[in-house]
Amino acid sequence: MPPPDPDTGPDAEFVTFFAGGQSFSLDIAHVREIRRWSAVTPLPHVPKEVLGVMNLRGSVIPIYDLSARFGLGPTPENPRNVVVVATIGSQTLGLLVEAVSEILSVSRSSIQETPDLRSDATRAGITGIIGIIGAEEGMTRVIDLAAVIRCGTRPAA
Amino acid sequence: MSTNQSIRDTFFQECEDLLEALASGLALMECAEADHEVVNAVFRAVHSIKGGAGAFGLDALVTFAHRFETVLDAIRGGGLTPGDEVMHVLLRSADHLADQVEAARDGRGMDAALTAGFLHSLDACLGGPPAEEDEDFCFSFAAVPLDLFPDPPPPDAPGDPAGWLIRFRPHPELLAHGHEPLHLIAGLADFGAPAVTPDLSAQPAFDTCDPSLPWLGWTIRLPCAQPREAIESYFDFAQGLCDLTISPLDMQTPAEPPAPPAAALPPDPAPQDASAPEAPSRAPQPAAEEEDRTPRPTLRVDLERVDRLINAVGELIINQAMIEQHVLDLSLPGDSGIIAHTEDYRLLARDLQEAVMAIRAQPVRPLFQRMSRILREAVAATGKSARLICTGEATEVDKTVIERLADPLTHMIRNAVDHGIESPAARAASGKDPEGTIRLSAAHRSGSVVITLRDDGAGFDRIRIRDKAVAGGLIAADADLSESEIDNLLFLPGFSTAGKVSNLSGRGVGLDVVRNAVAALGGRITIASDPGQGSEFTISLPLTLAVMDGMVISVSGQTMVIPTAPVIETVRPAPSDLHAAGTAERLLSVRGRFLPVIDVAQSLGFPPRDARLPPLALLVETESQSQCALIVDAVHDQRQVVIKGLDANYGAVPGVSAATVLGNGQIALILDAEALAANRLAPPPPRIPSPTETGTCHAPA
Numbered sequence: 001m002p003p004p005d006p007d008t009g010p011d012a013e014f015v016t017f018f019a020g021g022q023s024f025s026l027d028i029a030h031v032r033e034i035r036r037w038s039a040v041t042p043l044p045h046v047p048k049e050v051l052g053v054m055n056l057r058g059s060v061i062p063i064y065d066l067s068a069r070f071g072l073g074p075t076p077e078n079p080r081n082v083v084v085v086a087t088i089g090s091q092t093l094g095l096l097v098e099a100v101s102e103i104l105s106v107s108r109s110s111i112q113e114t115p116d117l118r119s120d121a122t123r124a125g126i127t128g129i130i131g132i133i134g135a136e137e138g139m140t141r142v143i144d145l146a147a148v149i150r151c152g153t154r155p156a157a
Numbered sequence: 158m159s160t161n162q163s164i165r166d167t168f169f170q171e172c173e174d175l176l177e178a179l180a181s182g183l184a185l186m187e188c189a190e191a192d193h194e195v196v197n198a199v200f201r202a203v204h205s206i207k208g209g210a211g212a213f214g215l216d217a218l219v220t221f222a223h224r225f226e227t228v229l230d231a232i233r234g235g236g237l238t239p240g241d242e243v244m245h246v247l248l249r250s251a252d253h254l255a256d257q258v259e260a261a262r263d264g265r266g267m268d269a270a271l272t273a274g275f276l277h278s279l280d281a282c283l284g285g286p287p288a289e290e291d292e293d294f295c296f297s298f299a300a301v302p303l304d305l306f307p308d309p310p311p312p313d314a315p316g317d318p319a320g321w322l323i324r325f326r327p328h329p330e331l332l333a334h335g336h337e338p339l340h341l342i343a344g345l346a347d348f349g350a351p352a353v354t355p356d357l358s359a360q361p362a363f364d365t366c367d368p369s370l371p372w373l374g375w376t377i378r379l380p381c382a383q384p385r386e387a388i389e390s391y392f393d394f395a396q397g398l399c400d401l402t403i404s405p406l407d408m409q410t411p412a413e414p415p416a417p418p419a420a421a422l423p424p425d426p427a428p429q430d431a432s433a434p435e436a437p438s439r440a441p442q443p444a445a446e447e448e449d450r451t452p453r454p455t456l457r458v459d460l461e462r463v464d465r466l467i468n469a470v471g472e473l474i475i476n477q478a479m480i481e482q483h484v485l486d487l488s489l490p491g492d493s494g495i496i497a498h499t500e501d502y503r504l505l506a507r508d509l510q511e512a513v514m515a516i517r518a519q520p521v522r523p524l525f526q527r528m529s530r531i532l533r534e535a536v537a538a539t540g541k542s543a544r545l546i547c548t549g550e551a552t553e554v555d556k557t558v559i560e561r562l563a564d565p566l567t568h569m570i571r572n573a574v575d576h577g578i579e580s581p582a583a584r585a586a587s588g589k590d591p592e593g594t595i596r597l598s599a600a601h602r603s604g605s606v607v608i609t610l611r612d613d614g615a616g617f618d619r620i621r622i623r624d625k626a627v628a629g630g631l632i633a634a635d636a637d638l639s640e641s642e643i644d645n646l647l648f649l650p651g652f653s654t655a656g657k658v659s660n661l662s663g664r665g666v667g668l669d670v671v672r673n674a675v676a677a678l679g680g681r682i683t684i685a686s687d688p689g690q691g692s693e694f695t696i697s698l699p700l701t702l703a704v705m706d707g708m709v710i711s712v713s714g715q716t717m718v719i720p721t722a723p724v725i726e727t728v729r730p731a732p733s734d735l736h737a738a739g740t741a742e743r744l745l746s747v748r749g750r751f752l753p754v755i756d757v758a759q760s761l762g763f764p765p766r767d768a769r770l771p772p773l774a775l776l777v778e779t780e781s782q783s784q785c786a787l788i789v790d791a792v793h794d795q796r797q798v799v800i801k802g803l804d805a806n807y808g809a810v811p812g813v814s815a816a817t818v819l820g821n822g823q824i825a826l827i828l829d830a831e832a833l834a835a836n837r838l839a840p841p842p843p844r845i846p847s848p849t850e851t852g853t854c855h856a857p858a
Contacts, residue, residue, distance in 0.1 A: 041824040044761035
């Protein structure tokens with residue numbers, strides 16, 4: 001179960017998954033379950049990364065396309081796509097990803113800050129990345145769930 | 158400690174009920190419909206609050222409640238006729254009492270000067286400050302000296318009046334209320350040295366004796382110089398709970414020989430020692446007053462539990478719909494038992510749902526009572542004169558609706574007093590009753606609750622409203638507006654006609670807030686005004702926030718639900734009925750009328766509908782009572798749907814009010830017909846952020 005305080009604990013566990021061909025990871029404390037992809041009901045007038053809403057045992061939860069959110073284009077339809085159901089505060093939401101790969105156990109200190117990136121487009125794409133963890137086959141991007149569900153186009157209402 | 162706390166909580170919960178009883182009783186007294194029983198009920202309410210407050214050592218509350226009660230007692234006894242002036246004091250005092258209860262609950266202090274002011278007006282009702290007894294009315298139970306009967310009374314102390322002969326026989330309720338006769342009697346030692354003789358005459362035989370009931374009476378000879386009122390007020394809390402006679406003690410008449418202290422000391426009121434073998438001479442009889450106080454049996458339940466139940470039933474309804482769908486899909490023969498069973502299941506589930514929803518339904522009475530108070534305060538602040546007449550207080554509405562209506566209604570009442578009702582002089586000049594009348598009514602009307610607030614004030618000053626709107630840049634100076642359009646300007650954010658910022662309204666919080674609050678409850682508000690005659694606000698709200706009647710429709714391949722209420726009829730228009738208007742707009746002619754057409758798929762930003770499908774028009778009536786035609790692909794079904802909010806996990810979506818789960822487990826959006834109809838005129842209204850979604854934002858694409 002989630003460590004008592006994930007920010008100060010010596011070690012942290014992250015669920016890593018692929019979206020848009022890149023590796024992302026999310027603090028396991030946020031992750032509630034992994035579900036198969038099922039059809040969503042689209043919402044009108046929403047940003048492109050909001051695919052719609054899904055029925056999770058009676059709750060209506062929004063589904064975000066993680067790849068589209070990070071500017072990597074919409075996730076192609078594939079029956080193997082999965083939804084990572086995550087909670088933040090009292091909100092429950094789903095992240096559409098291509099595949100979940102592993103659970104990564106690292107020490108907090110090994111999370112590096114995101115390097116300053118040049119291109120504005122990239123920078124816009126990476127708001128929502130808190131840091132980077134070096135992994136065996138490259139690296140994985142630690143996502144900030146609160147920033148992912150906040151769209152950057154307008155100040156908060 | 159926790160037990161004490163929970164008893165304390167119970168006391169404050171009871172206080173709420175008592176204050177409500179107090180308010181409704183006073184309201185009856187105000188319209189002179191009160192009989193003796195009502196006055197009694199009012200008295201008892203204050204009395205019970207005082208009693209409870211005494212038990213918790215809430216002295217300020219006890220003091221105030223006592224003086225309040227003294228006035229009520231005078232009315233009860235016929236010594237005081239509740240005229241307008243007195244009623245006014247009583248009503249304001251009831252408000253203050255409610256404040257004091259609240260302050261006591263939160264452990265806050267009250268403004269002593271304010272309380273003193275109220276006490277002064279209460280005393281003034283009785284024609285002067287209260288008698289000396291005030292010092293003694295309070296519980297002194299805690300300070301009972303332990304040496305109960307120090308010495309036999311000195312025989313006839315010279316100069317003293319003889320004293321009092323008290324006959325005291327507790328009723329079972331006395332014990333049930335937690336009073337202890339021993340302490341009561343022992344406390345008399347503060348007045349003088351009592352000589353107590355137990356009266357065992359009612360004591361039944363041991364084998365028939367119910368030890369939990371009081372069987373003893375006492376005769377107390379109390380030599381003291383205090384007036385009778387002091388003794389009466391000492392027994393105040395036992396009033397109605399015992400037989401009590403107080404007569405002057407005649408020292409010349411030798412009464413019963415004073416018993417030796419040991420015998421005089423009253424045994425435990427639950428008499429184990431059944432020495433008097435008489436049959437029970439009087440069955441324990443609840444006092445007549447007590448019976449009326451017994452409310453209908455109710456159960457206090459945590460609201461969260463009720464909501465959990467409601468959620469579970471909501472899921473059951475969805476599950477039932479799914480099963481029904483599956484059974485239908487099996488195409489079983491019509492005489493198959495399972496079909497009859499699923500039908501029964503459906504009916505049972507509906508019954509269960511209705512029963513559960515009824516738990517949340519509550520009468521609007523407490524809300525309306527609060528409004529009377531708001532009115533009194535508003536009247537006091539403006540120096541105007543107005544009365545509130547409430548009707549339909551028994552109308553039941555969902556608890557959440559009641560809670561969330563309090564603020565908008567408060568605002569509207571203040572507005573009505575501040576802006577609507579004219580000054581008494583102005584009213585008299587225009588031939589009206591100097592006292593304004595504000596009518597607040599609630600009624601059920603075809604699946605919704607309609608709350609109307611009507612004042613007989615000056616009505617809207619449309620010229621001024623228009624000027625204000627122009628000055629505020631809300632409309633163009635040359636805009637051509639109808640009367641109702643001008644009235645509706647009042648709902649625009651930042652609009653206020655108040656020339657100066659008054660204490661009461663016009664603090665920059667306008668009717669737009671009222672409208673938003675009503676809209677958030679799925680209701681709508683309309684206004685009408687008759688210059689010189691007053692204005693009327695009508696709030697129409699759904700009966701419940703959890704289910705509604707909806708039509709299942711499809712739009713651009715999506716299954717959706719539209720509330721049935723605003724839909725007047727469905728029309729399948731012939732191509733010749735649709736007429737282009739301007740470049741993008743179309744009009745639909747229905748029986749000679751031309752209605753604006755709104756393509757739902759287009760306004761939702763969905764892919765355009767398949768032009769090969771014949772369009773279906775839903776004629777809906779909108780807030781401004783104008784009609785328009787919503788174009789959809791098909792209507793499939795009409796059913797009750799369980800409303801699932803989008804706010805908790807996402808946020809408001811323009812054009813969509815909520816979602817529901819269909820029989821196949823898929824989510825269908827519930828369309829906001831009002832917003833869709835308004836879409837053609839203005840961009841979607843700003844969303845009202847819900848408390849849960851801090852900092853999130855979902856801008857329309």
